[in-house]
Amino acid sequence: MSKEDVLTLDYWCSPFCMRVKIGLTEKGVAYESREEEDLFGEKSELLLKSNPIYQKVPVLLHNGKPLSESMIILSYIDEQWPSPPLLPSCAYARAQARFWADYIDKKLFEAVCGIWRSQGEAVEVAKKGFIEVLKVLEGALGEKDFFCGDTFGYVDIVAIPITIWFLASERYGNFQVETECPKFAAWIKRCLQRESVSKVLTDPEKIYGFVGVARKMQGIE
Amino acid sequence: MAGKGVTLLGYWGSPYTLRVRWALKLKGVDYEYVEEDLPNKSALLLKYNPAHKKIPVLVHEGKPLAESLVIIEYIDEVWKNNPLLSQDPYGRAEARFWAKFADEKCGPAIMRTFVAKEDEKENVAREARENLKILESYLAEKPFFGGETIGFVDIVAGWIGIWARIVEEIVDANLMDAGNTPLLNAWFDNFLELPAIKECVPPIDQLLEHNKSFHKSLTATST
Numbered sequence: 001m002s003k004e005d006v007l008t009l010d011y012w013c014s015p016f017c018m019r020v021k022i023g024l025t026e027k028g029v030a031y032e033s034r035e036e037e038d039l040f041g042e043k044s045e046l047l048l049k050s051n052p053i054y055q056k057v058p059v060l061l062h063n064g065k066p067l068s069e070s071m072i073i074l075s076y077i078d079e080q081w082p083s084p085p086l087l088p089s090c091a092y093a094r095a096q097a098r099f100w101a102d103y104i105d106k107k108l109f110e111a112v113c114g115i116w117r118s119q120g121e122a123v124e125v126a127k128k129g130f131i132e133v134l135k136v137l138e139g140a141l142g143e144k145d146f147f148c149g150d151t152f153g154y155v156d157i158v159a160i161p162i163t164i165w166f167l168a169s170e171r172y173g174n175f176q177v178e179t180e181c182p183k184f185a186a187w188i189k190r191c192l193q194r195e196s197v198s199k200v201l202t203d204p205e206k207i208y209g210f211v212g213v214a215r216k217m218q219g220i221e
Numbered sequence: 222m223a224g225k226g227v228t229l230l231g232y233w234g235s236p237y238t239l240r241v242r243w244a245l246k247l248k249g250v251d252y253e254y255v256e257e258d259l260p261n262k263s264a265l266l267l268k269y270n271p272a273h274k275k276i277p278v279l280v281h282e283g284k285p286l287a288e289s290l291v292i293i294e295y296i297d298e299v300w301k302n303n304p305l306l307s308q309d310p311y312g313r314a315e316a317r318f319w320a321k322f323a324d325e326k327c328g329p330a331i332m333r334t335f336v337a338k339e340d341e342k343e344n345v346a347r348e349a350r351e352n353l354k355i356l357e358s359y360l361a362e363k364p365f366f367g368g369e370t371i372g373f374v375d376i377v378a379g380w381i382g383i384w385a386r387i388v389e390e391i392v393d394a395n396l397m398d399a400g401n402t403p404l405l406n407a408w409f410d411n412f413l414e415l416p417a418i419k420e421c422v423p424p425i426d427q428l429l430e431h432n433k434s435f436h437k438s439l440t441a442t443s444t
Contacts, residue, residue, distance in 0.1 A: 053322065053355060062311075065311060067311075067314050067318075068318065069317075069318055069321060072314050072317045072318055072321070073314070075313070075314065075317065076310050076311070076313070076314040079310035079313065080310040080311075091295060091298045091299050092281070092284050092286070092295070094295075094298070095286050095291050095292070095294065095295040095298075096286070098288075098291045098294065099272075099286065099287060099288055099291045102288055102290075102291060103272055103273075136272055
């Protein structure tokens with residue numbers, strides 16, 4: 001397969017884009033990544049044409065056919081290139097995986113960003129909400145190494161890119177995930193040992209810098 | 222077809238419960254239905270869905286599942302007759318995309334119309350009509366979203382035809398405009414007339430009364 005057959009439209013700090021790239025890397029699929037230079041200004045023609053409804057990244061173009069919405073793209077990657085599988089083989093376990101992926105998608109990013117977007121008393125409230133979500137996820141993880149068992153897979157891929165945003169919230173919220181949720185912190189460390197993850201994830205310090213600028217622009221102290 | 226211990230915890234007035242019932246009906250799965258007395262959630266519901274504490278919950282061979290879209294995909298995988306999703310990965314991705322669009326853009330817009338203050342109502346209704354128009358573009362000239370037969374998106378989005386009309390009547394708004402979305406309107410009518418689909422829908426007059434009270438309670442605190 002030539003590199004040009006698989007193209008991703010990306011933005012450097014988007015955890016949703018990282019899900020797609022980790023998925024492709026896990027499958028050993030060669031791809032070209034194209035950065036949207038001005039995502040919040042003038043979006044590229046290719047992006048507007050490929051995702052006219054949402055006009056968002058990530059977009060995956062496979063042999064020119066566009067796909068959008070990161071979880072849908074990740075499922076596509078898993079089904080199009082079945083080996084190694086990202087989801088368990090048993091129907092119930094697969095459904096549980098989809099449930100937790102959906103939970104993470106609905107709750108985790110909002111919860112962590114809620115902290116650095118807040119000021120004053122609202123920070124503590126946001127922190128509490130975030131830690132509650134992590135505790136639920138720790139429950140789902142149980143004693144397993146990864147969300148679906150011994151192997152890194154779909155749910156881990158959905159969650160791990162969001163964790164690069166934790167550092168900013170830890171600093172502005174004055175707390176540490178390692179102290180509050182050690183099991184979750186251990187899971188993060190395990191995921192970071194995978195080449196696909198360490199290769200794709202943006203440095204959390206860069207996210208911290210970005211968040212600082214965003215807070216200034218929104219007048220948050 | 223025996224479902225080997227299938228139970229559905231649901232609420233009669235919930236569109237999310239309804240679409241799971243549609244999926245089970247289409248697959249010919251026998252199941253026990255347990256009505257939840259919302260808002261007095263049962264201990265069983267809280268045990269089976271501690272993360273969200275919501276219906277519907279499907280229990281199959283003692284194992285619980287929540288989130289209607291997750292449940293519907295599970296049903297499709299376990300009972301392989303009358304498939305809802307195609308085998309082709311791109312076709313599946315497309316169906317999932319449009320199911321998500323219906324759920325995230327059309328449904329909430331209809332809900333916003335339901336609770337809108339009088340001066341905002343037309344704007345939110347217009348947004349809902351625009352989103353329904355976009356949904357219609359995926360239907361195009363097909364009889365159903367699934368093609369010649371109903372599929373995943375039909376099951377997921379079918380409730381909109383019922384609830385949009387209820388909202389129209391209660392708040393006097395225009396959502397299912399035949400001029401705006403003629404194909405979608407025709408699809409809703411055809412879909413809702415299918416025996417397997419019609420059989421599961423609660424009596425419309427009961428749904429109307431229920432939502433009228435619901436509307437009263439939602440708008441009672443707004444000035």
